Amino acid sequence: MKVQKLDFVRFAPKGADSFYEAVLAKVAAYFEEQNISPYANTEMWVKTGIMLSLYFIPYVLIVTGYASGSLWLFFGLWLLMAAGMSGIGTAVMHDANHGTYSPDKKINNFISHVLEIIGGYTVTWRIQHNVLHHTYTNVAGLDEDIDSIILLRFSPRQKRYWFHRYQYLYAWFFYMIMTLFWMTAKDYLQVIRYKQHDLLIRQKVTLQQAIFRISLYKLFYYGYILVLPILFSGRPWYDVLAGFLLMHFAAGLFLSCVFQPSHIMEASAFALPVQTDGRKQMEDSWAIHEVVNTTDYAPNNRILSWFIGGLNYQIEHHLFTGVCHVHYRRLAPILKSTTARFGLPYHVQPTFRRALLEHARMLKKLGRE
Numbered sequence: 001m002k003v004q005k006l007d008f009v010r011f012a013p014k015g016a017d018s019f020y021e022a023v024l025a026k027v028a029a030y031f032e033e034q035n036i037s038p039y040a041n042t043e044m045w046v047k048t049g050i051m052l053s054l055y056f057i058p059y060v061l062i063v064t065g066y067a068s069g070s071l072w073l074f075f076g077l078w079l080l081m082a083a084g085m086s087g088i089g090t091a092v093m094h095d096a097n098h099g100t101y102s103p104d105k106k107i108n109n110f111i112s113h114v115l116e117i118i119g120g121y122t123v124t125w126r127i128q129h130n131v132l133h134h135t136y137t138n139v140a141g142l143d144e145d146i147d148s149i150i151l152l153r154f155s156p157r158q159k160r161y162w163f164h165r166y167q168y169l170y171a172w173f174f175y176m177i178m179t180l181f182w183m184t185a186k187d188y189l190q191v192i193r194y195k196q197h198d199l200l201i202r203q204k205v206t207l208q209q210a211i212f213r214i215s216l217y218k219l220f221y222y223g224y225i226l227v228l229p230i231l232f233s234g235r236p237w238y239d240v241l242a243g244f245l246l247m248h249f250a251a252g253l254f255l256s257c258v259f260q261p262s263h264i265m266e267a268s269a270f271a272l273p274v275q276t277d278g279r280k281q282m283e284d285s286w287a288i289h290e291v292v293n294t295t296d297y298a299p300n301n302r303i304l305s306w307f308i309g310g311l312n313y314q315i316e317h318h319l320f321t322g323v324c325h326v327h328y329r330r331l332a333p334i335l336k337s338t339t340a341r342f343g344l345p346y347h348v349q350p351t352f353r354r355a356l357l358e359h360a361r362m363l364k365k366l367g368r369e
Contacts, residue, residue: 006142006197009273011286020287020319023338027320027331038323040101047306047326048092048111055084055118059225062243068234078243082250085118085179089255091309091325093118097126100324119183119221121214123203124190131199134321135286138263138270138293145263149174153366154264157272164367168360175256180248183221187214261297261355262314266362267347268293290318291339295347297355299332304352315346 014020031038040048058077061067067074095101096111115122128144136142138155146154152171153164191214194200195207205213229240269292273280282289294315298304305312310325313332320331339346349355 004196006199007280008142009136009139009280009282010276011282011289012284014285014287018285018287019291019338019342019344020285022342023287023319023335026334026338027323030331030334031327036327038100038320038327039103040095040324041326044095044101044324044326051084051087051092052114053084054087055081058084063228063232065232065234071235071239074233074235074239075243075246078247079250082247082254085247085251086254086258087307087309088114088118089251090258090311091307093120094309094311095324097122097130098321100322116217117221119179119218119225121187121191121210121217123200123205123210123213124187124194127194127199127203128190130321131202134318137290137318138268139273139282140270145259155270156366156369157270160367160369167367168364171363172253175260176249176253178252178256180245180252183218183248187218257356258308258311261349261352261359262295262311263293264362264366265295265347265355265358266365267295267345287319288344291315291344291346294318295349295355296332297349298352299329299348300350301352302329305329312352 058080062074062077062081067077093112093115096108096114099105099108101108101111112122115125133143133145138146140146140155140157146158148154150161151163152167152174153160188211191200191207191210195210200207200210226240226244229235229243230237233240235243269284269289271282271284271289271292273282275281284292296313296315298312301312305328310328311317313325313328316323316328316331316335317325319335320328323331336346349358
């Protein structure tokens with residue numbers, strides 16, 4: 001397979017007395033003064049148990065036939081699994097793959113593989129999320145979170161077609177099928193593409209090994225999530241299939257609504273690199289690039305923040321990926337004051353609803369300009 005390496009870009013030097021060094025020093029001082037670890041605490045471990053229970057307890061009730069006599073209860077259990085799946089994705093798997101549960105890499109790696117249990121593959125997730133998205137946020141051609149299907153235009157730097165005029169209406173359907181696509185075809189397509197881009201080598205896996213493991217994980221996933229309920233739930237196969245789809249539609253829509261307002265917003269810079277000394281370079285340093293392309297939302301909604309793993313504090317997450325999300329709320333004032341000191345924006349929407357509305361407006365704008 002011919003290697004076609006990505007055209008990576010550099011970021012501007014951070015310079016002396018940089019914003020990033022200043023905010024890192026303040027965050028380090030906070031943890032030292034409070035005498036606490038930046039890793040998981042008791043709250044995080046309790047939350048992990050709750051999220052896993054929210055997924056697996058309804059599943060056990062389904063396969064033991066508890067809801068065989070009530071279609072509404074049956075579908076309700078699938079919806080609870082959707083909530084558990086979303087919680088595992090945002091508040092468990094996400095932290096583990098960022099290495100924030102423990103300084104012990106083995107613990108993080110062990111927990112990270114809960115992603116395979118809910119149908120994904122850690123290798124492709126880490127490349128898309130940790131390597132590409134967190135390094136090149138909103139950079140067209142490098143950040144796969146914005147380089148989506150042709151029907152969706154997430155950046156003003158991407159080509160616009162006539163049908164994008166209506167994407168603010170139909171994008172939500174594609175958000176609904178996000179996890180379903182992920183659990184079926186996406187991992188295969190990504191691993192082939194990452195082989196072409198020479199990105200698998202750092203994950204210490206060959207293309208053949210990756211395809212074999214993905215296939216094994218998918219067989220396991222569809223075996224327990226569809227075959228066992230069909231055999232033992234006491235409901236006909238089409239009810240099981242409907243419940244499965246309901247779970248994915250609900251989780252896909254919710255997760256997309258959590259992620260998209262963090263970056264696909266009018267406030268984001270969507271900057272392009274410039275030619276510097278014969279190489280492509282962003283005009284901002286990496287940390288400033290992350291700040292100007294990211295938005296927080298609903299900082300006062302403690303329940304939402306708890307459930308989505310603090311991802312409403314997206315700026316904090318992007319700058320402090322090695323810190324467990326349970327600490328983000330207390331780091332937000334530190335970051336906000338430091339951005340003000342350096343004359344940088346600190347984008348925040350007051351509520352989740354407002355963030356979604358602003359995201360919808362951005363989808364509409366991207367379809368017309």
